[in-house]
Amino acid sequence: MSHETASAHGALPPSSSPAASARRARRLYHAYSIESLRDIAQRTLPRAVFDFYDGGAEDESTLKANRAAFARHAILPRFLVDVSRIDTTMNLLGKPVSMPLAVAPTGAIGYGWPFGDVAIARAAGAAGLPYALPTSSTSSIERVAREAPHTRLWFQSYMLRKRDFTMGLIQRARDADYEALIITIDMPTGGKRERDMRNDFGLPFRFSARNVLDFASRPGWVARLARSGMPVLENMLGFVPDTLHTSTIASSVGKNYDPAFNWDDLARIREVWPRRMLVKGVLHPDDAARVADLGCDGLVVSNHGGRQLDGAPAALDALPAIVQAVSGRLDILVDGGVRRGADIVKALALGAQAVMVGRPLLYGVSAGGEAGAARALFLLREELLRTMRLSGIASIGDIGPHVLAPFAAR
Template identity: 35%
Template sequence: MRLNDCHNFHDFQTLARKRLPSPIYNYIAGGADDEVTLRANTSSFERCDLIPNVLRGVEDVDLSTTVMGQKIDLPVYLSPTALQRLFHHQGERATAAAAEKFGTMFGVSSLGTVSMEELAKKHSNPQVYQFYFHKDRGLNHAMMQKAKESGIKVMMLTVDSITGGNRERDLRTGFSIPFRLTVAGALQFAIKPMWGINYVTHEKFSLPQLDAHIDMKGDSLTIGRYFTEMLDPSMTWDDVEKMVAEWGGEFCLKGVMSVEDAKRAADIGCTGIVLSNHGGRQLDGSTTAFDQLDEIVQAVGDRIDVMIDGGVQRGTHVLKALAIGAKAVGLGRYYLFPLAAAGQAGIERAVGKLKEELVRDMRLMGCTSVNQLTRDMVKFK
């Protein structure tokens, strides 16, 4: 199987599985506990039907939208995800370049493997900086200041990860940073030598967002310990309100799922929220972002930009979310599997395929711009 044989999400996932050592593949693919929420993220879209209109004159389709003050050419963005250079040596450089080619927004994680400053200098498309809330308040301030100096306009605070989820696939393989592989996990690296060759022949793996502030090198601090020792589970709304005021610009909370929390986010001055269960990687058995979308849009959609992520595999999934009131839809595994399969070329093919689907599906819906997608165009079963 080659890149040209990939036509949908599942094809890219299959190609990534062939090319990655299984501990790394399972890190991307896996969820928490029994992975109930991971599966539900995609199946939730199947409980909603689209109701198309016809004879609307749909030759020209405009997919552009504005979210958190950023004008983007597609109603999807590449969500911030950690450790991308483990999946492919190009890492976030491939993600940023592919996003720029399609004129959309991309995110850089605190656990990113390329510095946000480098990407901000090189690319003109909007960049989101995703960060976590640390026990060290000075560190929180320093990280926000660094983002501001880099020219980043949108700050995204992840609020559903005050502790790491129970990802049993990783426990079985010994996946961690640095690697502490089981015998079975180590064998999987041995039978995929090209990954290892690429890993050792390119620049040394690092976490530049954190390296500037914390000693993440060697065995001093694994990712797991970072979550359990550095992050502050005592974080409250008062803490976030101070950060929103300090940032003084577009500020988004990622991981909001209840109507009450959505209202609170609007009350303290956030300009956006991402409804997200972290791709099913945190609280297994939790509801899906798509299932919460309608109620939250009705409650706060006129006060704050509502986005969702999780389980998106088709253009029709995006259209359903937009029709219900999402301003944009975040992609995670949708671009990570293509990244792992073929670097920048993989992401460009995947996003290009999604764009083709969106244009075709918009025409079939009788819409020429995303703001024509309305709540009366969907019906829940």
């Protein structure tokens, strides 16, 4: 079977009217923060789709903890420093990036914006940043490589029960010249995502009075879907027929993933993958040390955005012990709760080389396609520059533990 979908999905969808495009551009111009983009996305998307992007597991305590962890740290500024020129560049996995950030893999983007994977990949490339394409993308490995040729592409792989299919995806990423492979390890089963249950967003997908009315409440979104067709998980074609549509897989994350995947399996992938490799979902320092022992090039400190184990620690809180455990043997990224440029400074001060951001790009692309994704990255970069200038930090290399002071208890 072809790795592309039917001809209806063979190109990006037709553009909306000039008037609609102009209104969208004005909205984006007046979005002054990631939270503003989130507000636009919430007004634009049906509740079920927005909640799938925005929500977490069970009581969402870990989802909230990710943001709260950043609030517990203060930046202690120094003044009378020459900050007329700010350098945000650095090397990540051995290659230069425009700022210490990579775009995290986020699934089912096609429900937020048709072919949103391509839109985000293009925005990342234009900003000089890597983009990680997820297994559950709505644009294939090959499509993104073809339509975002100037972007540093990483491929994120889950470990599916059908191991041969998984290794086929990894081989396809190698053939398409993706520079890095990310193995996500924190999904032996799916988290209990109760927002999806409340929205009738389940497996198998059933149209109900609740979700039909929900979809109908967003006519602009319906029109985009009508122009582009139902989103399809292009990388999953040929895997399980009833998981082709994003509506089918949304609330059943984990059903097709392999709970038997272990350290020996990870070592075998490291042996056959010849390029850069990262492991995502690390929270325990002993696991981080084992990842380094396998010869991986990086790891991502992550609790899956609070979407898996509710009650797991905030990723930022887990970061310092992991930094100590790996002793500089590989690059460390952290994700979960990054919403401001100041958050990037705090993560680097605690020992990360870079952050990964997912939801900010989901909000941006849902608000305005590629331009919305670009707006999200612009906001983060502008805030990073401003934070560094206001803190007396002239370059990324100057960020260390000394820039932080603990907030008093609130």
